[in-house]
Amino acid sequence: GAVVSQHPSRVICKSGTSVKIECRSLDFQATTMFWYRQFPKQSLMLMATSNEGSKATYEQGVEKDKFLINHASLTLSTLTVTSAHPEDSSFYICSADAWGGTGTAYEQYFGPGTRLTVT
Amino acid sequence: DAKTTQPPSMDCAEGRAANLPCNHSTISGNEYVYWYRQIHSQGPQYIIHGLKNNETNEMASLIITEDRKSSTLILPHATLRDTAVYYCIVRVQSNFGNEKLTFGTGTRLTIIP
Numbered sequence: 001g002a003v004v005s006q007h008p009s010r011v012i013c014k015s016g017t018s019v020k021i022e023c024r025s026l027d028f029q030a031t032t033m034f035w036y037r038q039f040p041k042q043s044l045m046l047m048a049t050s051n052e053g054s055k056a057t058y059e060q061g062v063e064k065d066k067f068l069i070n071h072a073s074l075t076l077s078t079l080t081v082t083s084a085h086p087e088d089s090s091f092y093i094c095s096a097d098a099w100g101g102t103g104t105a106y107e108q109y110f111g112p113g114t115r116l117t118v119t
Numbered sequence: 120d121a122k123t124t125q126p127p128s129m130d131c132a133e134g135r136a137a138n139l140p141c142n143h144s145t146i147s148g149n150e151y152v153y154w155y156r157q158i159h160s161q162g163p164q165y166i167i168h169g170l171k172n173n174e175t176n177e178m179a180s181l182i183i184t185e186d187r188k189s190s191t192l193i194l195p196h197a198t199l200r201d202t203a204v205y206y207c208i209v210r211v212q213s214n215f216g217n218e219k220l221t222f223g224t225g226t227r228l229t230i231i232p
Contacts, residue, residue, distance in 0.1 A: 004162075034219055043206075044163070044222040093162050097218070107153075108220055110162035 002028045002098035006111035013084055013118055021079045021114045023094030029074035030096035034108070035067075038091040050077040084118045091115050123207045128227040137194040139226050141207030144188040149211050152183060153220070154192045156203040163206065163222075166192065202230045 003026040013019050023033055031052045036044040048069055049057040056069035068080040081088055093113045097106040124142040131137040143152065151170050155163040167174055167181045169190070174181045180193040194201055206225040210218055 006162075036222075043224050044157075046219055046221070049219060091160070095162070095220075106218070107165050107168065109165060110155075113160070113162045115160070 002026075002096070002107075002109045004094065004096055004109045004111040006092075006094055006114050008114060009112060010115045011117070013116070015085050015118055016083055018080055018082045019084055019116060021081075021092055021094075021116075023077045023079070023096075023111055025075045025096050025098070025109075028096075028098045030077075030098070031074060033071060033077040033094055033096045035069065035077075035079050036093045036095065038093060038113075044093060047079075052077075081116065084116070086118045089116055089118045123209060123223050125205075125207055125223065125226045127224065128229070130229050130231055131194075131197045133199060133230050133232050134196055137197040137201065137228060137230070139192040139194075139205050139207075139228065140189065141192070142189045143207070143209045146187050146209050147211075150209045151211070152181065152187075152190050153208045153210065154179070154181065155206045155208065155220075156201075157206070157225075158200075158203045166205075197228075197230045199230050199232065201228065203228060 005024045007022045033050040035047045037047050038044045046059050047062045050069045050071040052071045052074055058064045066082055071077045091113050095108050095110040097108050151168050153168040154166040157163045167176055167179050169181045169183050183190045204225040204227050206222050208220050
């Protein structure tokens with residue numbers, strides 16, 4: 001199946017600093033990528049839809065000025081957490097749709113996630 | 120997208136078949152049933168999807184009832200590595216790769232040695 005990578009896998013930063021997370025589709029092109037956040041013992045919550053060449057679409061309640069998304073190419077989307085605070089500590093996961101091996105529908109493939117800890 | 124209902128947790132003995140149910144009584148005619156799983160501290164992994172026919176691949180089988188209001192994911196011979204949270208999701212078929220997934224709370228499956 002299609003492969004999505006994320007970098008870094010773990011990051012620790014001080015409160016008030018900014019952190020950039022990269023999401024790459026390794027063997028396919030993705031005009032759309034998705035960013036999720038997951039707090040401990042909770043399900044994945046969609047934060048935003050990242051569109052190549054245009055602005056991201058944010059879910060209700062997600063601050064677009066705090067979580068900056070740049071979809072620079074068909075294989076790369078970045079999420080920057082600006083002025084991070086301890087409450088931003090979470091597991092951030094990206095994903096992208098690729099035409100599935102069954103040839104019947106798109107299947108969404110997920111990156112391995114990035115664990116952000118803000119101290 | 121239609122909502123789904125899953126039991127919060129299940130146990131299954133190693134080597135046995137694990138049957139995970141999902142209710143999606145408000146599913147629309149153009150919505151597919153997708154199953155993903157998430158092993159601790161990893162990104163979700165695609166398992167299988169279907170529209171109305173039963174499906175099987177190397178990982179699992181998907182049984183969808185005739186009225187499409189419920190489905191069952193079957194792991195035929197569960198191993199310890201199948202311990203994970205399993206998510207049943209329904210969504211419209213994506214023609215352009217831009218349809219988002221909405222995750223519920225899933226079923227935490229524990230395989231017991």
